[in-house]
Each structure stands twice: as C-alpha cells, then as structure tokens.
Amino acid sequence: MNVKLILRITGVSLLVEAGALLFPLGVSLYYHEDPVPFLLTICILLAVGLGPALLLRPQRHFFTRDGFFTVGLIWVLMSLFGALPFWFCGQFGNYVDCVFECVSGFTTTGSSILPAVEGLPYGQLFWRSFTHWLGGMGVLVFTTAILSSLGISSNFLIRAESPGPVKSKLVPRASQSSKILYAIYLSLTVIQVLLLRLTGMPWFDSLVNSFGTAGTGGFSVKNTSIGAYGNPAAEIIMTVFMLLFSINFAMYFLLLCGKLKQVLRSDELRFFLGVVAFSIVAITINIAPTFAHLGDAVRAAAFQVASIISTSGFSSVDFDLWPEFSKMLLVVLMLVGACAGSTGGGIKCSRILLLLRSARREIHSIIHPRSVSVVRLDGEPVGEDTLRTTHCYFIIYLFTVFVAAIIVGLDDFSFGSTMTAVITCISNVGPGLETVGPMGNFSAFSDLSKVVLSFCMIAGRLEMFPIFVLFSRNAWKKS
Amino acid sequence: MNIIVVGAGKVGLTLAEHLSEEHHSVTVVDVSEDALDRAGNHLDVMCVKGNGSSRRVLLEAGVESADVVIAATNSDENNLLCCHCAHRMGVGCTVARVRNADYSGDLENLRSDLGINLLVNPELSAAVEISRLLRFPSAANIDTFARGRVELIAFHLQDSDFVVGHSLSALAPRIQNLPILFCAVEREDQLVIPDGSFVLSRGDKVYLAGTPAGVNQFFKLLGRHSHRVHSVFIIGGGRVSHYLLGLLERLGMSCKVVEKNAQRCRELAEHFPRSVIIHGDGTDPELLTEERLPSSDAFVALTDRDEDNLIISLYAHQCGVPKVVAKSSRQNYSAIARSAGVESVVSPKTATADQILRLIRGIQNSKGTVMTALYRIAEGKAEAMEFLVNDSTRNLGIPLRQLRLRRGVLIAVVVRGSKVIIPEGSTCLEKGDTVILVARNSGILDLNDIYADSFGTGG
Structure with a gap:
C-alpha cells in the first residue's frame, strides 16, 4: 500500500476541513460569539495536515484498495477533528457526544444528542449544519474537484465515496465530473435558500435548513424541527427539495444536456417516485382521521415521506404519534433510502430494484433450471459482479444492523427504540421511533452505544465496504 | 461479365x-x-x-x-x-x-x-425466411413478390384435402373466385407445370401463387387454417437465432432457446429480455422434455451441424410439434429431411446465392426489363421470378391466348397498380405491370425470353 500517498491525501483533506471551518468562524465573529473553539481547531488541523500535505513526495501507484482504505481513514479522522469545536465550546457534553454529533453531521444523519438546540451559539449551529452540506456530496469528491493536481487517479477515491451500486462518470475526467456535481449541488442549495427566505424564514435558518436538506442531513436549529416554524410554504418547498436532493445527480446533468428521454427511462427514478407516491397516499389515508383538513394530512404525509426516504430526517409533526401502519411504512422507507448518486443514504433504490429483480430471476430459474437470464437496470444488462456486490452489500447491511442492535440493546431501551435507533443511524436518516423519535434524542444512550451508532453512521454513509476494509487484516499488511 | x-x-x-x-x-x-x-x-x-x-x-x-x-x-x-x-x-x-x-x-x-x-447477410435472410414460415405454419416454403402483395406458397397435399384426386379444371368452380393459381407441382422429384387436366394426388408438393388473403382463404377451404404460432422452441444460439429472436419478439411470439455455450447464452439473454435462454445441449432429449418441447407450437433447429439439426428436427416432429423448421447448408440433406417429414428446410447459403444472382442478372440485363425478384424453388429445379414490364417488352396489349410461351414457363400473377390479377387467356400485359413467372428452365434474363419464338408476334 502506498502509505505516503494515503497520508498526503489525508493531510490535504484535513486542510480542506480547516478551510471549511473558516465559515463557522466567520459566523461566530458576525454574531460576536467566542471564536476560540474554531480558531483552536483550525490550528490543530493545520498542524496535523500541513506536514503530510506538503512534505511528502509520494509515488503515484494507487489502487482500488488504497482508495477504499483512504476514504475510510479520512472519514474517521475528519469526524474526530470536526468534533473538537463542539468539545471546546463545552455545551455538548463529553467528547464521545461531540464525536457522535459530528459524525451525525458529516454522514448527513442528523441524529442529535442535544436535548435542546435553541440557545446554542450560532457558530456551533452553523458548523453542525455545514457538516451536512460537506458530507452530503462527499469531502473527497470536493477535494478531487478542487485539487485535480493531486496527481493520482482520483477515480478510486470517488468510487469509494459516492453512493450507488453502479458507478458511472458524467464526463471522461473524474475531477471534471466532481466539479459538475458540486456545481449542480451548489446551485440547487442557493435556489432553496432564496426560496425559503421568500417564505419569511430568517436568513440564518434558511441557510442551515438548506444545508440540512441539500445533504439530506436533518439537523435543525429548532427543538421541534421544521414544525416549529408553522410555515406551510416552507414545508412544501422543503418537501420538494428533499426529493430533488435524493434523486441521482446524474439525472440533472442529463437534463442539462437535454437528454430528457434518458431521464424518463431510468428505472431507479421511476421506482423511487412510485414508492414515494404510494407511501404518501397510504400514509395520508392512514392519518387523515387525526387531521382537521385533508390538505394538512397530505402535507404532513408528503413532508414526512420525503424526509424519511431522502434520509433527511426533518419532521413537521411528531410522527411517533401516528398509527402503527404509518410508522412501519416509514421504517421501511428508512431502509430503502434514496437513489444512488444522490446525497441520501439507506440501501438505495437501485439496489432494492436489483435485489427484487435478482430474486425474480431466482424464482424463474426454479421453473427453468438451466435458463440463463440477465438482470437489467434501465434496459441495460447488469453484470454478475455488480449483482454479487449488491447481494453482499445487503447482507453486510443487515448483519451490521443486527449486531449493532444487540450491542445497543445493553442500554435496555424498548425494542422499537433500539431497532429504529440503529436503522436510522445506518441509513443516515436521523430520527427513529419512541425514545429516539422526532421529539426525542440520543443523549440517553451509553457511550458504548454512541460509538457503535457513530460507526453505523459512517459505515452507512460510505456504503459499508470502505469502513470494513479498515478492519481487514490484509489491508494493513505491507505486502 | x-x-x-x-x-x-x-x-x-x-x-x-x-x-x-x-x-x-x-x-x-x-x-x-x-x-x-x-x-x-x-x-x-x-x-x-x-x-x-x-x-x-x-x-x-x-x-x-x-x-x-x-x-x-x-x-x-x-x-x-x-x-x-x-x-x-x-x-x-x-x-x-x-x-x-x-x-x-x-x-x-x-x-x-x-x-x-x-x-x-445470409443469416439475416435465413432468419427472415424462417419468421415468415412461422407466421404461416401451413406452408413448407413461402416466397414473396411485389413487396409482399403476392406470395408463392409451397405445401404438401394430405389425404384429407378435398382437392386430392381432382383435376385442376374440375376444381376450378370451387376455387374460381379466389385469387390463387397452382403454379407448379413437385411429384417424386419431378417438377410439373400443371395444366387443366392435371390431377392432384396425395404427397404432391404444390406451389400456390396468390394474394396473402386468397391463400389464407384457400387454406380455410382445405380446413387446414392452422392456428397461429405462439411459442417457438429454438435449438442453437448462433447468428441466425440472434436475428430470428429479434424478428419473433417483434411479432409477439414467446421464444425458448437452447444453446451450449454459456457465454453465448449470456449475450443472447442480454439482447432478448423477453425470451427464455437455456444453457444446455439441445440434442439431449431429457432437457427437451424438461423444457416441455411437445407443447411448443413450433420448433427451429439452428445448430452449426446440419446432421444435428436434422436429427433433432425429426425428434421434434415425432414429439408432435406442429411446425418444424431445420437449417441445413447442404442441398442433399434437405431431400432426406423432406422424405422423413421435416418439410421446411432453410439454407442461408442458398438464400445468399439467390440474392446475388438476382443482382447480377439484373445488371446483365440492364437494358431490358428489370428483374426485381428471383427465388429458386424445388431445390433449384425451377425459378420463380418477378419482372417489371417496360417499353422494351414485346407483345404488349396482346391477349395471352394469342401468344405462344416457351415450354415450362408460366405467367403466374400480374400485378397492375393495386390490383392482383390471376391471368386468363384474355389477359394482356401492359406497361408498368409486375409479372411473376414460374419457369422450369433457368436462364431467363428478360421478360422477352419467355416467348417461344424469338421474333414472333404470336399467333
């Protein structure tokens, strides 16, 4: 393994993080708050990152496993350092809590250990939400976008960091693709900020809520999330944008190129929209009796479905009080997740589609034992390798859920709380049910559970493999 | 040339x-x-x-x-x-x-x-031919003329057919109003261009020309209007199968293909999502039974080996599959196959040779009438040709009964505008007509070659 190169990329990424911290620093200066937590963290990051970033002159050999390893390593380090401002600020509890909060931010989960967020310094709130925005598209995608001079095939990094079973580039050069993706990401975010401001939401809130939506994170600056604003227009805008951010960004690129036909042909998009439409209708019917107006029920159902399937995790009402059917449907949506190539988490619609089609093929092969058939996505045949990886992904996902649930079970919470806490973390959603419901938080869990859940969040965000590669003995071996 | x-x-x-x-x-x-x-x-x-x-x-x-x-x-x-x-x-x-x-x-x-x-593209031509046979399973062979408005259909007469044992002139009242004509009859390796006194008998292979609707009507009269083919069983996944699957899927038939090579199976499966591709040996009867060969409407043998194709086709024929088609590159095998009951034998090589010969004869005769189609029928014993009548054609406007044609030449169908005419004695050729001929002797390059005397004005 090319240790020098990995260290150099890691160094550069930490410098990028130091650069990102300048924004919350600016915010805290603007609101006349204590800038020390951010200044201190920036200094530490510079001290750690500058050396490897500037001094090492590595060779250029770089392979898939290095890519996976690097991505896993960087995400862990970024979270550990990103937690420092929270810790220095002193209002987030112990360091484990800070790390949990920071991981929850970078992985765009949005689960919080804070019982109350109102009253925290604006700088901290901004940093919390800004980690969503950074983590949504991927820190390394950003790094490769601005630093095409890294001198390596950044392809391996992006492959390891971006979600989805089938990795496709938009344009021949990886760094060019990253720039296009970030441009789309940035423009959509700016549009949302402006729209939210138009509905009367304050500038600061529009900004952080847009960060939360864009990264499909879900940190809010109000204790009762979006419901606190009582602003139906803002809820509708956020519903639409949550869905927009959970669609494969390649679709926007195709649209910009005028290839509408190709977009409409996307199986994943159609499946995603189908699931969304079905869930909204089903939940609306289920919760309608508890609402005075049908319109309110539709709006609440649509907002919650969009929030959960996009794995954002905002809430406009306390859905923990909804009938069991709606709650179960939402938990399933947590597992399904958004489309590949979006900022959302979960298993991803394309994987679910592949799994369903693969299962159909298996049943078909009982009738025709020797038949050869091909699983397709968007009309194109999918390779057996991709299918194998998808099956394996699904298994790892489930096992991680089970093992984590057993460990979290030590805290002796109810089955619903334990299970949904793990599912919501691994799918990067945010709220679960009961104790960890939309009005609850994760502060009651033990440190062990918080570490396990943090691990789940990173594993879920990086789609399992990079983080498990870190645990493979072979990855650490020299030869 | x-x-x-x-x-x-x-x-x-x-x-x-x-x-x-x-x-x-x-x-x-x-x-x-x-x-x-x-x-x-x-x-x-x-x-x-x-x-x-x-x-x-x-x-x-x-x-x-x-x-x-x-x-x-x-x-x-x-x-x-x-x-x-x-x-x-x-x-x-x-x-x-x-x-x-x-x-x-x-x-x-x-x-x-x-x-x-x-x-x-020999394989594509063969596939087109097979798909035509599957669309009209009663026929052993189908050739089309005048952009599909006229078909030449070959089929074997069975005992139950009412035409058996009658002379053509005796049959005339019963089929008179149908736009069809008996062009040629193949009996014991002899090809006959029949006249009114010709008596049809069991086992004859009859070549019938006419409009698709007329031919359909005739088969209904025979009581042989067999049901449409819905499911096709194909052995061998080569190029012909590839083209054939494309054609059949478009016709909405459900296909099952057995192919030996796993890689090839995968390729076919990638191209044809609606067909069932089976990896296995098509000559293995157990596999064929497992995949329910007898319940298929049609069977097509398209492996690389002519021998295999014939043997499996015979097996499928015995299993009771109503329509069996075999690919064979060698002429001598097709005779054996026919004698054993496999009526439809398709040869990519012959199809290509026909196509090229048609072109070359067309060029050779670029001054005279243009040959627009040529098929060799009955293993090359006769040719069916399509010509466009133009200024250079002699004897225009003279009723056919006044003309003497060469022996073994029959004017089967005349297409004038949108009308399809089965010629009688009073019919005349006109400029712009499309004429479809059946001739026993090859070498007809020009429409004028059909007249018995090279200079004659008939009589």
Whole structure:
C-alpha cells in the first residue's frame, strides 16, 4: 500500500476541513460569539495536515484498495477533528457526544444528542449544519474537484465515496465530473435558500435548513424541527427539495444536456417516485382521521415521506404519534433510502430494484433450471459482479444492523427504540421511533452505544465496504 | 461479365460455381493456397492469391475490367474495406457479405457511405425466411413478390384435402373466385407445370401463387387454417437465432432457446429480455422434455451441424410439434429431411446465392426489363421470378391466348397498380405491370425470353 500517498491525501483533506471551518468562524465573529473553539481547531488541523500535505513526495501507484482504505481513514479522522469545536465550546457534553454529533453531521444523519438546540451559539449551529452540506456530496469528491493536481487517479477515491451500486462518470475526467456535481449541488442549495427566505424564514435558518436538506442531513436549529416554524410554504418547498436532493445527480446533468428521454427511462427514478407516491397516499389515508383538513394530512404525509426516504430526517409533526401502519411504512422507507448518486443514504433504490429483480430471476430459474437470464437496470444488462456486490452489500447491511442492535440493546431501551435507533443511524436518516423519535434524542444512550451508532453512521454513509476494509487484516499488511 | 469473388469459403465457392455455370468469367481471390487449389481444381475460374482488400491484389485480379466484385471472406470489416476499395477503383457494382449483428442497424449507412451496392447477410435472410414460415405454419416454403402483395406458397397435399384426386379444371368452380393459381407441382422429384387436366394426388408438393388473403382463404377451404404460432422452441444460439429472436419478439411470439455455450447464452439473454435462454445441449432429449418441447407450437433447429439439426428436427416432429423448421447448408440433406417429414428446410447459403444472382442478372440485363425478384424453388429445379414490364417488352396489349410461351414457363400473377390479377387467356400485359413467372428452365434474363419464338408476334 502506498502509505505516503494515503497520508498526503489525508493531510490535504484535513486542510480542506480547516478551510471549511473558516465559515463557522466567520459566523461566530458576525454574531460576536467566542471564536476560540474554531480558531483552536483550525490550528490543530493545520498542524496535523500541513506536514503530510506538503512534505511528502509520494509515488503515484494507487489502487482500488488504497482508495477504499483512504476514504475510510479520512472519514474517521475528519469526524474526530470536526468534533473538537463542539468539545471546546463545552455545551455538548463529553467528547464521545461531540464525536457522535459530528459524525451525525458529516454522514448527513442528523441524529442529535442535544436535548435542546435553541440557545446554542450560532457558530456551533452553523458548523453542525455545514457538516451536512460537506458530507452530503462527499469531502473527497470536493477535494478531487478542487485539487485535480493531486496527481493520482482520483477515480478510486470517488468510487469509494459516492453512493450507488453502479458507478458511472458524467464526463471522461473524474475531477471534471466532481466539479459538475458540486456545481449542480451548489446551485440547487442557493435556489432553496432564496426560496425559503421568500417564505419569511430568517436568513440564518434558511441557510442551515438548506444545508440540512441539500445533504439530506436533518439537523435543525429548532427543538421541534421544521414544525416549529408553522410555515406551510416552507414545508412544501422543503418537501420538494428533499426529493430533488435524493434523486441521482446524474439525472440533472442529463437534463442539462437535454437528454430528457434518458431521464424518463431510468428505472431507479421511476421506482423511487412510485414508492414515494404510494407511501404518501397510504400514509395520508392512514392519518387523515387525526387531521382537521385533508390538505394538512397530505402535507404532513408528503413532508414526512420525503424526509424519511431522502434520509433527511426533518419532521413537521411528531410522527411517533401516528398509527402503527404509518410508522412501519416509514421504517421501511428508512431502509430503502434514496437513489444512488444522490446525497441520501439507506440501501438505495437501485439496489432494492436489483435485489427484487435478482430474486425474480431466482424464482424463474426454479421453473427453468438451466435458463440463463440477465438482470437489467434501465434496459441495460447488469453484470454478475455488480449483482454479487449488491447481494453482499445487503447482507453486510443487515448483519451490521443486527449486531449493532444487540450491542445497543445493553442500554435496555424498548425494542422499537433500539431497532429504529440503529436503522436510522445506518441509513443516515436521523430520527427513529419512541425514545429516539422526532421529539426525542440520543443523549440517553451509553457511550458504548454512541460509538457503535457513530460507526453505523459512517459505515452507512460510505456504503459499508470502505469502513470494513479498515478492519481487514490484509489491508494493513505491507505486502 | 467479369466477376471477382474475394474469399473462397463456402459461400464464395458456391457463388463462383453458380456464376461460372451462368457463363461469367470469374476470378477467385483468397489468402489461402489450399482454398484456391480447391477452387481451381473444381471450377472453371481464375485464382489469385492475396488479400482482396489490397490494391495490388485487386489490380492483379483484373479489377479494372471487372463488372462486379463480391467480397465474402470471413471478416465483415475486410469485406467492407474490399468493396470500398473496389468502388474507388471504378467497379460499378460491389457486394459485401456482412454478418455481424452489431452492424445490422447500420446497413443503409454503410451502403451509401462506402459505395457498396448490396450488403448480403445470409443469416439475416435465413432468419427472415424462417419468421415468415412461422407466421404461416401451413406452408413448407413461402416466397414473396411485389413487396409482399403476392406470395408463392409451397405445401404438401394430405389425404384429407378435398382437392386430392381432382383435376385442376374440375376444381376450378370451387376455387374460381379466389385469387390463387397452382403454379407448379413437385411429384417424386419431378417438377410439373400443371395444366387443366392435371390431377392432384396425395404427397404432391404444390406451389400456390396468390394474394396473402386468397391463400389464407384457400387454406380455410382445405380446413387446414392452422392456428397461429405462439411459442417457438429454438435449438442453437448462433447468428441466425440472434436475428430470428429479434424478428419473433417483434411479432409477439414467446421464444425458448437452447444453446451450449454459456457465454453465448449470456449475450443472447442480454439482447432478448423477453425470451427464455437455456444453457444446455439441445440434442439431449431429457432437457427437451424438461423444457416441455411437445407443447411448443413450433420448433427451429439452428445448430452449426446440419446432421444435428436434422436429427433433432425429426425428434421434434415425432414429439408432435406442429411446425418444424431445420437449417441445413447442404442441398442433399434437405431431400432426406423432406422424405422423413421435416418439410421446411432453410439454407442461408442458398438464400445468399439467390440474392446475388438476382443482382447480377439484373445488371446483365440492364437494358431490358428489370428483374426485381428471383427465388429458386424445388431445390433449384425451377425459378420463380418477378419482372417489371417496360417499353422494351414485346407483345404488349396482346391477349395471352394469342401468344405462344416457351415450354415450362408460366405467367403466374400480374400485378397492375393495386390490383392482383390471376391471368386468363384474355389477359394482356401492359406497361408498368409486375409479372411473376414460374419457369422450369433457368436462364431467363428478360421478360422477352419467355416467348417461344424469338421474333414472333404470336399467333
């Protein structure tokens, strides 16, 4: 393994993080708050990152496993350092809590250990939400976008960091693709900020809520999330944008190129929209009796479905009080997740589609034992390798859920709380049910559970493999 | 005419043979000494060794005086390049064999961009023929004329058919109003052009010309209007299968393909999502039973080996599959197959040879009437041709009963505008008609060749 190169990329990424911290620093200066937590963290990051970033002159050999390893390593380090401002600020509890909060931010989960967020310094709130925005598209995608001079095939990094079973580039050069993706990401975010401001939401809130939506994170600056604003227009805008951010960004690129036909042909998009439409209708019917107006029920159902399937995790009402059917449907949506190539988490619609089609093929092969058939996505045949990886992904996902649930079970919470806490973390959603419901938080869990859940969040965000590669003995071996 | 055939493989040699029989001077070009030896020993042709795409070799083969260049090597790209070179060197007519399915969508562009007159794809032609047979399972053979408005259908007479034992003139009242005509009858290896006194008997293979609707009507009268084919069982997943699956899927038939090669199975499965592709040995009866061969409406044997195709076809015939089609490259096997009950035998090679001969006869006769279709029927014992009547045609406007035609020539159908006419004594030919002929002797190049006297005005 090319240790020098990995260290150099890691160094550069930490410098990028130091650069990102300048924004919350600016915010805290603007609101006349204590800038020390951010200044201190920036200094530490510079001290750690500058050396490897500037001094090492590595060779250029770089392979898939290095890519996976690097991505896993960087995400862990970024979270550990990103937690420092929270810790220095002193209002987030112990360091484990800070790390949990920071991981929850970078992985765009949005689960919080804070019982109350109102009253925290604006700088901290901004940093919390800004980690969503950074983590949504991927820190390394950003790094490769601005630093095409890294001198390596950044392809391996992006492959390891971006979600989805089938990795496709938009344009021949990886760094060019990253720039296009970030441009789309940035423009959509700016549009949302402006729209939210138009509905009367304050500038600061529009900004952080847009960060939360864009990264499909879900940190809010109000204790009762979006419901606190009582602003139906803002809820509708956020519903639409949550869905927009959970669609494969390649679709926007195709649209910009005028290839509408190709977009409409996307199986994943159609499946995603189908699931969304079905869930909204089903939940609306289920919760309608508890609402005075049908319109309110539709709006609440649509907002919650969009929030959960996009794995954002905002809430406009306390859905923990909804009938069991709606709650179960939402938990399933947590597992399904958004489309590949979006900022959302979960298993991803394309994987679910592949799994369903693969299962159909298996049943078909009982009738025709020797038949050869091909699983397709968007009309194109999918390779057996991709299918194998998808099956394996699904298994790892489930096992991680089970093992984590057993460990979290030590805290002796109810089955619903334990299970949904793990599912919501691994799918990067945010709220679960009961104790960890939309009005609850994760502060009651033990440190062990918080570490396990943090691990789940990173594993879920990086789609399992990079983080498990870190645990493979072979990855650490020299030869 | 001077014709250069590049590539002395199966198709190349067959073509060279036919062309030299039709008195053309043929030059065969191939890289292999052995292949050239075989050509030189068996055929009256000139042989040139070398790569047919190279200028030097083409010059050596006499490209400057050549009228036609036919490229039929194993490589599609080579064929295209060769024809393009020949075109640039001034050859008026070039023919390339292109078999790769990847190019099948580009044929029109290739034709116009590279200046190639005819692109032949034997496998595609065979697949088209098979799909036609499956669409109309009662027939052993179907050829189409006048852009599909006229069909020539071959089928075997059975005991139960009411026409058996009657002379054609006796049958006339019963089928008079149907636009069909009995053109030829094949009985014990003899081909007869029947007249009114001809009595049909069991086992005759009858060639019936007419409009598709008329032919359908006739089969209904026979009580043989068999139901449509819904499910097709195909053995072998080669190029013909590839094209055939494409055609059949578009017709909405459900297909099942058995192929030995796993990689090939995967390719087919990628291309044809609606068909069932089975990896296995198609000659294994157990597999065929497991996949419920007997309940299929039709069976097509398309493996590489003629022998296998015949044997499995016979097996399928015994299993009671109503329609069985076998691919066979060799003429002598098709006779055996027919005697054993497999009526429909398709040969890609023959289809291609027909296509190319049609083109060459057309060129040869560019001053006279234009031949627009040519099929050889009854294993080449007769030819069915389609001509366009123009100014050069003699005896226009004279009723047919006043004309004396050559022996063994029959004017089967006349297409005038949108009307399809079954000719009677009073019918006359007019300019602009499309005439479909059946002739026992080959070598009819022009419509004027059908008249018994070379100068006569009839009588």
